């Protein structure tokens with residue numbers, strides 16, 4: 625696959641990428657981000673930034689909240705499977721870029737829907 629095609633796929637939603645490139649494997653259509661080792665992501669993450677990381681095969685979103693607190697959450701939005709690492713930080717919340725659900729970065733609790741949460745390693749990030 626050429627670089628231009630890869631760049632275009634990265635800009636499309638998974639649904640649009642599938643419609644545009646139906647012959648590509650689903651893993652490519654999902655446009656998986658490049659993931660840093662957890663310790664590297666934690667060290668590189670600046671205030672207001674979210675990074676895609678991995679630890680022992682687990683996809684993680686590493687973020688530094690506006691307070692400066694480092695948080696580590698599963699990189700999977702419970703609404704519709706969006707990557708939280710594609711989202712953004714707003715105060716102490718992580719906002720999913722796909723549909724805007726908000727999660728407390730310190731606890732993983734969804735602020736948009738009661739009773740929903742994302743696994744959160746905020747209290748004790750693994751292997752950092």
Ligand code: FES
Pocket residue numbers: 701702703704705706720721722723724725
């Ligand atoms: S996939 Fe995250 S808000 Fe919809």
